[in-house]
Amino acid sequence: MASTGNKNINAKLVLLGDVGAGKSSLVLRFVKGQFVEFQESTIGAAFFSQTLAVNDATVKFEIWDTAGQERYHSLAPMYYRGAAAAIIVYDITNQASFERAKKWVQELQAQGNPNMVMALAGNKADLLDARKVTSEEAQSYAQENGLFFMETSAKTAANVNDVFYEIAKRLPRVQPAPNPSGMVLMDRPAERTASASCCS
Amino acid sequence: MSSAVEDQFASITVSEKSRSHSHASNGSPNRDAGEIVEERAAAWRSEAEGHPVPSSSGYSGEIGEDDIREARNAGGQVDGVSGSGLQGKRRLDEDDASVSWRKRKKHFFILSHSGKPIYSRYGDEYRLAGFSATLQAIISFVENGGDRLKFVRAGKHQVVFLVKGPIYLVCISCTEEPYDALGMQLELIYGQMILILTKSVNRCFERNPKFDMTPLLGGTDIVFSSLIHSFSWNPATFLHAYTCLPLAYSTRQAAGAVLQDVADSGVLFAILMCKHKVVSIVGAQKASLHPDDMLLLANFVMASESFRTSESFSPICLPRYNPMAFLYAYVHYLDVDTYLMLLTTSSDSFYHLKDCRIRIEVSLLKSNVLSEIQRSMLDGGLRVEDVPMDPLPHRGSLLSHLGRQKPHMQDSPKEASLGIGGPAGLWHFLYRSIYMDQYVASEFSPPIDSPRQQKRLYRAYQNMYASMHAQDIGPHKTQFRRDESYALLCWVTQDFEFYAAFDPLADKALAIKVCNQVCQWVKDLENEIFLLGASPFSW
Numbered sequence: 001m002a003s004t005g006n007k008n009i010n011a012k013l014v015l016l017g018d019v020g021a022g023k024s025s026l027v028l029r030f031v032k033g034q035f036v037e038f039q040e041s042t043i044g045a046a047f048f049s050q051t052l053a054v055n056d057a058t059v060k061f062e063i064w065d066t067a068g069q070e071r072y073h074s075l076a077p078m079y080y081r082g083a084a085a086a087i088i089v090y091d092i093t094n095q096a097s098f099e100r101a102k103k104w105v106q107e108l109q110a111q112g113n114p115n116m117v118m119a120l121a122g123n124k125a126d127l128l129d130a131r132k133v134t135s136e137e138a139q140s141y142a143q144e145n146g147l148f149f150m151e152t153s154a155k156t157a158a159n160v161n162d163v164f165y166e167i168a169k170r171l172p173r174v175q176p177a178p179n180p181s182g183m184v185l186m187d188r189p190a191e192r193t194a195s196a197s198c199c200s
Numbered sequence: 201m202s203s204a205v206e207d208q209f210a211s212i213t214v215s216e217k218s219r220s221h222s223h224a225s226n227g228s229p230n231r232d233a234g235e236i237v238e239e240r241a242a243a244w245r246s247e248a249e250g251h252p253v254p255s256s257s258g259y260s261g262e263i264g265e266d267d268i269r270e271a272r273n274a275g276g277q278v279d280g281v282s283g284s285g286l287q288g289k290r291r292l293d294e295d296d297a298s299v300s301w302r303k304r305k306k307h308f309f310i311l312s313h314s315g316k317p318i319y320s321r322y323g324d325e326y327r328l329a330g331f332s333a334t335l336q337a338i339i340s341f342v343e344n345g346g347d348r349l350k351f352v353r354a355g356k357h358q359v360v361f362l363v364k365g366p367i368y369l370v371c372i373s374c375t376e377e378p379y380d381a382l383g384m385q386l387e388l389i390y391g392q393m394i395l396i397l398t399k400s401v402n403r404c405f406e407r408n409p410k411f412d413m414t415p416l417l418g419g420t421d422i423v424f425s426s427l428i429h430s431f432s433w434n435p436a437t438f439l440h441a442y443t444c445l446p447l448a449y450s451t452r453q454a455a456g457a458v459l460q461d462v463a464d465s466g467v468l469f470a471i472l473m474c475k476h477k478v479v480s481i482v483g484a485q486k487a488s489l490h491p492d493d494m495l496l497l498a499n500f501v502m503a504s505e506s507f508r509t510s511e512s513f514s515p516i517c518l519p520r521y522n523p524m525a526f527l528y529a530y531v532h533y534l535d536v537d538t539y540l541m542l543l544t545t546s547s548d549s550f551y552h553l554k555d556c557r558i559r560i561e562v563s564l565l566k567s568n569v570l571s572e573i574q575r576s577m578l579d580g581g582l583r584v585e586d587v588p589m590d591p592l593p594h595r596g597s598l599l600s601h602l603g604r605q606k607p608h609m610q611d612s613p614k615e616a617s618l619g620i621g622g623p624a625g626l627w628h629f630l631y632r633s634i635y636m637d638q639y640v641a642s643e644f645s646p647p648i649d650s651p652r653q654q655k656r657l658y659r660a661y662q663n664m665y666a667s668m669h670a671q672d673i674g675p676h677k678t679q680f681r682r683d684e685s686y687a688l689l690c691w692v693t694q695d696f697e698f699y700a701a702f703d704p705l706a707d708k709a710l711a712i713k714v715c716n717q718v719c720q721w722v723k724d725l726e727n728e729i730f731l732l733g734a735s736p737f738s739w
Contacts, residue, residue: 019418019419024506024509040419040422040505040506041418041419041420041504041506042506042508043419043500043504043507043512043514043516044512044513044514044515044529045513046506046509046510046511046512046548047510047511047512047513047554048510065510066295067419067506067514069418069419070418071396071397071416071417071418072515075515075547078361078547078548088558157281193671
């Protein structure tokens, strides 16, 4: 949940999407300003934090970059539970990754925080020649489902910071009465047992 | 069956002719190793009656395993678009019809009991579906007869099988490694798979025998290829022991104390490692960590580049601890080689573990433990050149040895020094403490200074180890073997196992004397080279 205190906002943000869509590349571009052509598969989930100044508030993002591999799907709630924002990433050159993104949106709508700020990011926008998903299609899907949509390129950095800024700007509006403690991450109920299996 | 598949079947099926051939080679006088183990070929009980073996098996080539690194680079050119398993991959264009594929010296396969490929070291799994089905047919043919297939010999090749419920593992090798060594390697590969998925993956096969497991292992090729690579350089893979980074006793104590603090706060295991060497481990009460689990966990973390980019929180399973359940691992690199792993049973503890890590990192920095670790990495471990030859009782410190820049050779007169290396032509040694489940290996120095020579020496040690541990031939206390490459000496007592490689011209009596001295030296240094009083290991 996002929480405010003296204009300092802490927000948990999760990235979800298919294998190879570019979740880690987006985060690394945003947090470290780096890009590597052959990003290795993420294991479990990687944690980053980054602070942004928006208008006159400071937003500290706690970012969960999740693994897109199938074996980690059942563990995703562990990472998106309590998140104030989510970026659902697909690859504009891969139709299957767009379908996978829609599944993530459904899952978040069913299971997640109803006030969650959701962004749909069509990544690899630099690969125009290989495009398989039109921006019109994605835009209309996003509108129907209450997401905001951007096409990004972690490689060229196009729109990467913009996605995070846009989320940061939207956060306080959906969270007018924040949790007074400012920290609700630790005490949520353990819905999943420790022995949750990869494919149960 | 297509004719190509039939050809494969024939080429790996044993016939009376090829078996008698392998027995004949047994008797040849200048085989260097594994003679005793070879006898165990008789233990192969199954009568897999197959087609006669063609005179040429098709696996005759000499493509080295070192190609894997090259192959890995080639795999990196795959466009990172979609699909699983695109990195660390070896020659995806190869399949069982390729000459290059057939020339590989050592293949590993994982397949399901319905014959579906799960993993192959070389080539693309899906293109190997026919080959996989053939392996499955052989295994189930024997299983249906109420028997179990252990291995098949076909000329230079050995095919080793391991059945783990619905998962079948197969190794096809012409490396002349003993059956026991290859069988243990298959066990470790299975363990690595369990570490990633847990044994509950078996349930998927109960629900659907034709379940395709390959996608579940997506992105882990590099973990398996790194493990397979370690079979030729990491003694932990056959000694079932771990090794420590040499550190002053007080430094390791300080690291242990810092970890103990967090272990008392609900962490199951706190492990501080530098590459594959342990700095310190602390476990919660009564929790014990098997050396094989440590090997597999360290391999998993080091092979996955993703852990280096930031702090991670990932489910993992320790197969020897509990093969059915996931634990959660918080992993963070403190510097380029040193990483901290905090394992817990609670999926909610990320923020707690993160706080623990920050506390640990601050303490390690303050107490200079991190800089000591870095210095030890640079200085290296025990060197054969430093084996003390003076008869005086030696209460030395390794670190004072390491501190001084010693020119190799002749700064002190060495007793009967043969060429290069240590006293009496000592080239290398391994010492495994039985009660501590730890080993120490000397650093490599000339003439064992290329990866190829190191791999050969490990294979020789592996053969020694297998022959010393073969159950049906009784406990061996000592063994001395000499061939054109080395004189190998092995000594097993209740407390330790010791393996040493000497110049092939070394004098046997002197070599034995030097071994005694090395063992004494290791005991004198045990405060620094071993993790003492590691309670989690007192089984």
